[in-house]
Amino acid sequence: MRAMAKKKPKKPSNVIAQNKRARFDYQLLETFEAGIALSGWEVKSLRMGKADLADSYVLMKDGEAWLLGAHIIPLDTASTHFVTDPQRTRKLLLHKKELAKILAATQQKGQTCVCTELYWKGHLVKARIALAMGKKAHDKRDTEKERDWSRQKQRIIRDNVKQ
Numbered sequence: 001m002r003a004m005a006k007k008k009p010k011k012p013s014n015v016i017a018q019n020k021r022a023r024f025d026y027q028l029l030e031t032f033e034a035g036i037a038l039s040g041w042e043v044k045s046l047r048m049g050k051a052d053l054a055d056s057y058v059l060m061k062d063g064e065a066w067l068l069g070a071h072i073i074p075l076d077t078a079s080t081h082f083v084t085d086p087q088r089t090r091k092l093l094l095h096k097k098e099l100a101k102i103l104a105a106t107q108q109k110g111q112t113c114v115c116t117e118l119y120w121k122g123h124l125v126k127a128r129i130a131l132a133m134g135k136k137a138h139d140k141r142d143t144e145k146e147r148d149w150s151r152q153k154q155r156i157i158r159d160n161v162k163q
Helices: 020-025 040-047 096-106 137-162
Strands: 015-018 026-036 057-061 064-068 090-093 111-121 124-134
Touching: 020 026, 020 111, 020 124, 020 137, 026 096, 026 111, 057 096, 064 096, 096 111, 096 124
Parallel strands: none
Antiparallel strands: 015 111, 026 090, 026 124, 057 064, 057 111, 064 090, 111 124
C-alpha cells in the first residue's frame, strides 16, 4: 500500500481578475506592468474580488494611458455620500518611455492595447497590459486545435503512467 503524499498548503493567489478573452481574441506581443489610480471604495471591492475585465481596453489620450471598460462592482456597504461609478475611466501609471512605446505601437495599423490582468503587488493594485494584434478566425481555430491536442497528450501520458 502506498503512503499518501502530503498536500502542500495553497499559496494565496495575488490575481484579482483576468481577461481570458483577450488571450483568445488577440495575439499578445509585449506586456507592461502599470499602476492604477483608484479610489478607496474600489480598493475595498478589489479585496473582495469584485472586478471584471471582459470588455476592457487601454486608450492613449494626451500622452497618458487610461483604462476603459473595467467593471469594479461597488460594495453594498460603500458610503452613500459619493457617486460610485463601476465603469469609470481609470488612469494607468506608466513610465514615459513605456507610454511612448505604447503610443507608437497603437498608431500602427492592427495593433491595440488591452488589459489582461489585475493583481496585488504588496499592498498595491497593478494592471498587466499588453500590446496586441487581433487574430483572424483561422488563427482562433488553430489555437483551439493546439489546446485540444495538448489536453489529449496529457491524457495519453497520464494513462500510460498509470499502467
